[in-house]
Amino acid sequence: MQTTSSAPRWPYAVSGALAATAGTAAGHLVAAAVNPGASPVVAVGATVVDATPTPVKDWAVSTLGTADKPVLLASVAVVTLLASAGIGLLARRHRTLALVLLGVLTVLAAAAALARPTSTPVDALPALAAAAVGVTVLHLLCGAADRTGQPAKRPAASPLDGTAHEAGAQPTPARRTFLVGAAGTAAAAAGGLALGQKLGANPPLPTAADLPKPTNTLPALPTGLDGKVPGISPFRTPVGSFYRVDTSLIVPRVNADDWALEIDGNVANPFRLTYAELLALPMVERDITMTCVSNEVGGGYVSSARWLGVRVRDLLARAQIKGGVDQILSTSTTGFTISTPVQALTDDRDALVAVAMDGQPLPAQHGFPARLVTPGLYGFVGSTKWLARLTATTYAKEQAYWTERGWATNAPVLTQSRIDTPRGLDTVKAGGAVPIGGVAWAQGRGIRKVEVRVDDGEWMTATLGPDAGIDYWRQWYVKWTPSGSGRHNLTVRATDNDGQLQPRAKTDPFPKGATGWHSVVVFVA
Missing domain, CATH: 2.60.40.650 (Immunoglobulin-like)
Structure with a gap:
């Protein structure tokens, strides 16, 4: 439908941007109940991450550091707002086409959510909610914008001087109505985003008291040079300063009561462990420095901690790996995969399914409830966070996330x-x-x-x-x-x-x- 409006352009641009914001807020709120990763901006951002060429990813990690994820999400949001503002301007003349285009944006978000490795049909619900709210808001605000172009009624002549007030000299009622509606929409969207963020937050973590005692308690770490050489890195990295590099735009929400670790693939005895069953197994402590392969010379993507966990070789021995297996494909709760040489997980280096670092349960951002820690290998081939599955397989049969992008399959840490x-x-x-x-x-x-x-x-x-x-x-x-x-x-x-x-x-x-x-x-x- 083509419309003709004498209203100024800016109310339509504002209408488009607010429609997208309100739709995003609705989708974020629904995603909090369904799957936080299916929130429209997050789903689109994750798709962008997967499609980004390796050199660009390297640049982002080395240049932006841990700010790469907020910058990406903000970029997706800004592009969406600009596109929606353009759709709003289009609605000034072509209302139906604009409404359809806004719907197409949300369809793309739904497709992105459904394309994730662990998606289910309900992951499309946040985008559908965004479509319903966004299209409705655009229709209503553009209708209010139309009325701002209608001339106000000319007041009667003044009995004092015989002149009439100029029409439009003061804000018209229609313009005030639009501004009030726009402000109300912005406030509702902000509230929806905040509520969705709160509801989608990670559940409370266990405490140190819930952790089992290791079978080989290590002596306390010796005093480092921290107090002797000002400016030197602490001998043990504070948990809050421990580096984080991964592809998850938001920290996965994992409830320990619902989580389980699957050990399967080419094994004689596949089995499944709940969080309680994992904690009941013999635990060991190990002091291990972890390094990201993206670390430039002199870079900061290296940290050290004391880890508590179950030896991976004990789990694989229980599973009884069959002949021909040369890699263990580990999968996170998000569907992200890492491939690790089977030798590195079965030799005496004590690779761990870790449940704690520095005496506390793993923080959510570092892999709660369990993660893989493989001494001597860079993180991208041995340190899966939010671990959900260990699959015995071969490099010829399965390729992990980074292997598909040309990175090495076996990457020992270099001096x-x-x-x-x-x-x-x-x-x-x-x-x-x-x-x-x-x-x-x-x-x-x-x-x-x-x-x-x-x-x-x-x-x-x-x-x-x-x-x-x-x-x-x-x-x-x-x-x-x-x-x-x-x-x-x-x-x-x-x-x-x-x-x-x-x-x-x-x-x-x-x-x-x-x-x-x-x-x-x-x-x-």
Whole structure:
């Protein structure tokens, strides 16, 4: 239907944007009851993540860090608002076409939700709710916008001066009606979004008192160099500072009472464990440093914690893996998959199905109720969060999420070292002792030596911090007494316990981890 309106354009643009906002709020509210991941913006964002080329993902992780997910969701929201504002402008002349186009936007959101690996038909309900509310709001607000173009009744002549007030000199009743309706819609949408966010929040987590005691309680970690070398990374990373890299735009909502771990595939004895049954199994503690393959040289995607969990090799022994299996495909509650070489999960490195870190149940953002932790491998091949299934299979039969995108199938952690202090472009004083410190890691091998060089001078052997095992990082430091003033380049390199020096040549993280010596520039004053 083509319409003719003498109203200004801006009310229609506002109508389109508010219609999309109200629809999104309705969809978010319904998704809280059905599946938070089916919320229209989240579903579309997840589809964008899956379709994004690997170089762009690497750029986002290295540039935006943990802000990559909020930035993506905000970008999807902004694009949706702009498109909806355009649809609103179209409604000024072509009302029916505009209503249809707004419906098409929600159909795309429904398709995105249904395309997720773990989707069910009910995951389309949030988008349907968004369509119903969005189309209705657009129809009503555009109707109110139409009336803003109608001339107000001219008032009677003034008995005092014989003149009439100019029509439209004051806001017309129709314009006030539109503004009130728009404000009410915005307020209702904000309330719906807030309520949906609250209802979709993760349920309360168990407490430390609910955790079982390990069969091999480890001694307390030794005191690190934290208090001795200001600016150095803590020996044990605080849970709140532990890095997070994954593809989930929202933290999955998992209720421990409804969760179970399936062990299946090419095994003689497939079985299923509830959360209570998992906690009842023998637990071990392990001090393990985890690293993301996306970590650039000197990057921050590396952290260390004490983990509590069940040995994966014990679970796989119970399942009785059949011949020919060369990988374990682990699946999260979101349907995300990771492939791990079967040897890494059955040898004596003690890969874990972890249920706790640093004496507390896993935080929701780090994988509650259980996650895979495989010492010596980068996270993308050994650290599935929100773990739901372990499937014994082969690389020829099954490909995991990152394997399909060209990353390596077996990615041992490479030896790396990082300067934490002084930071790049810092200014230090001449004449006094300046500590140069940081961390080094070579999971599965351990660190034997760390060396530091100033400019092209001789390599200085660093003092190493405490040793918590081959799977845990080492802190290190040297004292440097700068003289004069000017610019200096500090470089660090590490040698593992096998006697292998970390590679000097700089390579990108793709497809199996970055290499190179970390350097920072400082100034002496």
